[in-house]
Amino acid sequence: MRTVTVxxxxxxxxxxxxxxxxxxxxxxxxxxxSGYAPLDAALPGRGWPTxxxxxxxxxxxxxxxxxxxxxxxxxxxxxxxxDVALIAPPHTPFAPALANAGIVLERLLIVDPPTPxxxxxxxxxxxxxxxxxxxxxWASRTTPTRQRRLQLAAGDGGGIGIVxxxxxxxxxxxxVALRLALRIDAGALRVEPVKVRGGAGRAVELDRRLFDAxxxxxxxxxxxxxxxxxxxxxxxALHPA
Amino acid sequence: xxxxxxxxxxxxxxLRYPDLPLERLALADDETRPHAVIAVQGAQRRIxxxxxxxxxxxxxxxLTLSGARALAPxxxxxxxxxxxxxxxxxxxxxxxxxxxxxxxLAPPDAVLIxxxxxxRLFGGLGALLARVRDEANADRSRILIGTAxxxxxxxxxxxxxDERPVRTGAALRAALEPLAPDALQxxxxxxxxxxxxxxxxxxxxxxxxxxxxxRRFGHxxxxxxxRLDGRLPDPQPPxxxxxxxxxxxxxxxxxxxxxxxxxxxxxxxxxxxGFLRARDLGAGELVxxxxxxxxAPTRVVLRFSEPTGDRAHLGRTVEERLARTVLPEPxxxxxxxxxxxxxxxRDAATLLDAGGPRRASRAEVIDAIVxxxxxxxxxxxRVVDGHRPETSWGRGGGSVDAVCGAWxxxxxxxxxxxxxxxxxxxxxxxxERIETGWWQVGSDTRRDYFVARDVNxxxxxxxxxxGDATGAVWIHGLFA
Numbered sequence: 001m002r003t004v005t006v007x008x009x010x011x012x013x014x015x016x017x018x019x020x021x022x023x024x025x026x027x028x029x030x031x032x033x034s035g036y037a038p039l040d041a042a043l044p045g046r047g048w049p050t051x052x053x054x055x056x057x058x059x060x061x062x063x064x065x066x067x068x069x070x071x072x073x074x075x076x077x078x079x080x081x082x083d084v085a086l087i088a089p090p091h092t093p094f095a096p097a098l099a100n101a102g103i104v105l106e107r108l109l110i111v112d113p114p115t116p117x118x119x120x121x122x123x124x125x126x127x128x129x130x131x132x133x134x135x136x137x138w139a140s141r142t143t144p145t146r147q148r149r150l151q152l153a154a155g156d157g158g159g160i161g162i163v164x165x166x167x168x169x170x171x172x173x174x175x176v177a178l179r180l181a182l183r184i185d186a187g188a189l190r191v192e193p194v195k196v197r198g199g200a201g202r203a204v205e206l207d208r209r210l211f212d213a214x215x216x217x218x219x220x221x222x223x224x225x226x227x228x229x230x231x232x233x234x235x236x237a238l239h240p241a
Numbered sequence: 242x243x244x245x246x247x248x249x250x251x252x253x254x255x256l257r258y259p260d261l262p263l264e265r266l267a268l269a270d271d272e273t274r275p276h277a278v279i280a281v282q283g284a285q286r287r288i289x290x291x292x293x294x295x296x297x298x299x300x301x302x303x304l305t306l307s308g309a310r311a312l313a314p315x316x317x318x319x320x321x322x323x324x325x326x327x328x329x330x331x332x333x334x335x336x337x338x339x340x341x342x343x344x345x346l347a348p349p350d351a352v353l354i355x356x357x358x359x360x361r362l363f364g365g366l367g368a369l370l371a372r373v374r375d376e377a378n379a380d381r382s383r384i385l386i387g388t389a390x391x392x393x394x395x396x397x398x399x400x401x402x403d404e405r406p407v408r409t410g411a412a413l414r415a416a417l418e419p420l421a422p423d424a425l426q427x428x429x430x431x432x433x434x435x436x437x438x439x440x441x442x443x444x445x446x447x448x449x450x451x452x453x454x455x456r457r458f459g460h461x462x463x464x465x466x467x468r469l470d471g472r473l474p475d476p477q478p479p480x481x482x483x484x485x486x487x488x489x490x491x492x493x494x495x496x497x498x499x500x501x502x503x504x505x506x507x508x509x510x511x512x513x514x515g516f517l518r519a520r521d522l523g524a525g526e527l528v529x530x531x532x533x534x535x536x537a538p539t540r541v542v543l544r545f546s547e548p549t550g551d552r553a554h555l556g557r558t559v560e561e562r563l564a565r566t567v568l569p570e571p572x573x574x575x576x577x578x579x580x581x582x583x584x585x586x587r588d589a590a591t592l593l594d595a596g597g598p599r600r601a602s603r604a605e606v607i608d609a610i611v612x613x614x615x616x617x618x619x620x621x622x623r624v625v626d627g628h629r630p631e632t633s634w635g636r637g638g639g640s641v642d643a644v645c646g647a648w649x650x651x652x653x654x655x656x657x658x659x660x661x662x663x664x665x666x667x668x669x670x671x672x673e674r675i676e677t678g679w680w681q682v683g684s685d686t687r688r689d690y691f692v693a694r695d696v697n698x699x700x701x702x703x704x705x706x707x708g709d710a711t712g713a714v715w716i717h718g719l720f721a
Contacts, residue, residue: 026500062699062719066653083603091654094718095622095634100651105623112618122610129606184698208700224630 006109029198032160035071044178044196048072048134051129051135053151053161055179057170057194059104061090064189065182067211070101077104082133085109085126088119089138099110103138120150127161134160148175172196184208252357252366252408255387256337256373257399261350262290262326264382265348265493266319275313279306280321288322294321304386319493326350332488333382336511338519340373345392345477348352351399353392353477365407376552389413392682393469393476400424417469418444425465432456443469473666480522486516486524489576495534497571499563502531509577514552516579523548524555526580529563534568541566543612547604548583554605561612629675629715632656649673650692652702652718662703666693666714675704692720 010022029045029052040046049052069127076082084107086093109132113119116139123137137150142163154161163176170181177197183190186209188225193201265652275295277288279319286306288295293302298318300309309316309665326349334352337344338560340363356369363369370386373630377384387398388406398404401424420443422435435458442444446454446466455463465474488509498633506529515525515555525548531539543562549555559577611619620636634655650670688704693714695701702718 026634060697060699062654062721064721066721091635091655091656091719091721093622094623094630094651094653094655096630097651097653097718098622101464101653108621109607110622111614112620113614116617118614122614125609127604131603131606167468187698208698220603 007118018022032072032075034068035075036206038204039068039191039206042191042193042202044097044199044201048160048162049178050133050160051155051158052178053147053154053163053176055147055163055165055169055174055176055194057165057167057179057181059167059181059183062205063182063184064208064211065164066136068182068189068191068206069134069136070103070211072160073108074102076133077107079133080135081131082109083109083131084134085111085132085136087111087123087126087135088113088116089136089141120146123161123163124150124153126157127159128157130157130159132159134162136162136164144173144175151176181188249357249360250390251355252360252390253392254354254356254370254373254393254398255347255351255392256333256354256377257347257351257352257394257396258330258333258376258377258382258386259294259385259387259698260290260383261329262321263292264327264329265490266292266317269281269385274315274317275300275318277309278321288318294654301555310672317494317605322491322493323493328488329490331480331691332508332512335482335486335488335513335519336380336508336515337378338480338482338515339376340369342519344480344519346480347392350662351396352480353396355392355477356388364407364642369498370406377509380511381504383506389416391469391471392467392475397424397469399459413470414447418442418447422446425469427462427465431458431462437549459617482516482519485582486513486579487576489530489574491574492572495573496575497568499566499568501629502563502572502575503560505575506559506563506577508554509575510552511557513577514550514555514577517550517582520582520583523550523585524579524581525583527555527559528578528580529559529577531566531568531572532574533568536569539566539568539572542580544616545604546611548581548585548601549604549608550585551605554608557605558608558612561609565613630690650702651691652721654699654719656719659717662693662701662714662716664695665697666701666703668693668703669700676707689715 030050031043031045031047031145032050033047034040034043056065056068073084076084086108089110093108095105098108099106109121109126111122113122117139119139120142123135126132126135142165147163150161150163167183169182170179174195179194180201181192181194185205186206189208189211190203190205192203247614262278273294275298277295277300278290279286288300288302288304288306288309291300291302295313295316298313300313306318309318330348330350330352334344335494337352337354341354341356341359345353347353359369359567360366363372366388370388373386374384381627385399385402387395387400388403389395390407390408390410390413394407394417396409397420398416401420403416405416407413415553421441421581422443423432435446438457451463454466464473466679466681466709468475483544489659490509492505494562513524525545527543529541531541533539541562543558545558607619623635623637625633625635650673668691672689672691674689676687687707689707690704693701693703700715702715702720703714705712705714
C-alpha cells in the first residue's frame, strides 16, 4: 500500500513540469521546467538542467532562441532572492518586449563585457555566486577548458547556465552535458539534440507563434498582404499544464 | 554551559607581530630576495632585523650592511622607519576591531583585544584564534597570539612565544611561574636586583610575601605582579576610532605592477573592515589614491551598489578594480579613504561560516563585475513612457509600471540603429502607427511598424517612414 502511494505520488510529480524536483535515485538530473510542455517532454530530466551548462547552437539570430528561455526567466525573476543575467547579448534587449513577457526587469542583469574572454569571466562569476539562477551567455569564442570551468561554476552555484554558440560549433568538442541545435524549419523552431549525456534526447518542433505571442505580436495576422491563418490559443501553451 | 545573559569572564589576546619592521618589505607577490632592516649605529649602518631568507644566508642582526651584502648580494635593505612601523601598528589595531569591540595598543609590536565577549559570536575560542591566524596569514603578517584572563599576562605569553591559551586564574598562575622576569619589561636596576637575589622565575617571585617584594624591589613590581594575575585591575585605553577611514602606505620598493600592490591593499582593506565594524557602518564609496614619483596621482573611485562592510566583498572589489587600473608610472605611495559611509545590516551568521561556500549577495556580485568592466557595461533595463521605440526603454531601475502584455508587438532585440532591409520581406501584421516627437526639434517621427518575416523564417520588426516616398523598409528589431 505504502509503495503504491509513493509510486503514485512520484507519477503525479512527474506529470507536473512546473515543480522543481531535486536529485533522487533514478532521477539523475535536477531540472527546471522550460515552460513549454513539448520541449520538457523531449529534454532529459524534463527541463533545463540546474547546476549545469547547456549549449544552444543557433542557426541564425531571430529564430526564437531567446523566447525559448522566456518562461524560465519569467518564473525565476518572479521569485524572491533570485536573479538572472544576460551576458554579451548580440543586440539591445528591448525593455517593452521583456516586460510584455512578464519578466521583472529589476532582476534581469545585462552585462556588456569588452571582450569574449571577459564575457566568459562574468558568466563564471555570476554562475558561481549562487544568486543568479539563470545566466545566458552569447559566446562568440570559447574553448573546452572555459566551458568546463563554466560547468564547474554552475555546479557550485546551482544555477542554469545557457551558452549560445553558432551552429558551426556543433562539431567542436565540448564538455557540457547537454547540447541542442536550434534551427528554423518551415516556420517552426526545431530543437535537436547534439549531445545528451546519459540518455538520448529527441528532436522537437515548436511553433513560432508560441514565441511571438509573449512579444506581443498580433497573431493571427489581421491585415496587410500576408496569408491569414486560423487563430490558435497560444497563451495557454505558455502556462505549464 | 553557563546560562545566557550572565556576564562572560574577561579573556584577553595579545596579537604580537614580531616581524613588524620587516613587514613592509614582504609585499610583492614574486618577491624571493632576502630582506633586512638597517639602522645607523655610530658611524656604521648595521642590520637590526632580517627575514628568514637573509638569516639563512648569514645576514643576521648586528652585522654591518657591507658585511651582510658580501654574504647575501641580493639583499634588499631599507632604513628602519619608526613612524612607518607605528603607523602599521595603528592599522593592525583598527583591523583588530573585526574580532572585538575592545582594542588597545601594546607598542612596539602588539595589539590587545578582549575576546571573552566575542567567543559566542565566532563559535568558540579555537575558531576565533584560527580566524585571527588565517587573516594574518592572508595579509602576510607573522603573528604570535598570547591568550590569558589579564591583558598583561596575554602580552607576556605573546612576548615569550607561548601560544597555548590560558583561560582560568588557576591555570594562569601555572603558566606564569616558569617564566623569567626579563619578559616583564622592568627597568634595568630591578632586573639586576632580582638576578642578585637569585630569582630566575616569576614563580619564585610569587612565593615571596608582597611586603618583602615591595621592600626589596620597589612597590611598582608588586603592582605589576598583581596586574599580571588579576589581583589589581589593568585598564587598557581603547584605540580611538576615527570618524572617517584614511590610511596610507609608503612603499619602500616602488611597485611597477598592480599585482605588486595587492598585498599592501589587502592589508588596508583589513583595517578598513575593522574600522567599519567598529563604527557599525558600510562603505558606499571608496577612494584609492596611488602616488607616483613624477606623474600626477592616480585616483580610483569605487562605488558599491549597496554599502558593505564585508571583508571579502570589499577586498575582491578593490582588487578587481586595481587589476584593471593602468599605472602611468611605478607607485611610491598608496592610500585608501572611505567616501560615503552608511548603516548596514549585519548578519551575525556570516561570521560563523567564513571560508565555507555561501551565497553571495547580489550587490557583491555586481560590484565585482562593475569593478572590472565599469559601470556603463553592467545595467538593468526599464520601460519608460516614451512612444518612440528608441525612447521607450532606459537603463537603471525604477520602471514605470511594466504590465505584462501591455505593449503591442515588440521584439526582444532592438537594433542599435535601424538597418535598411536588403532581403525580400513578407509583411505579416497590420501597421502600428507610431508618431510622436514632432514638437521636439529634430526628432520628428512618423512611422508605420510591422511584423515581417523573410523566407528563412526570421521575424523582424520593421517600419516605413511615412514621409519617405520611396517606401523603403527599415529593420528595427528581431523577434528572437
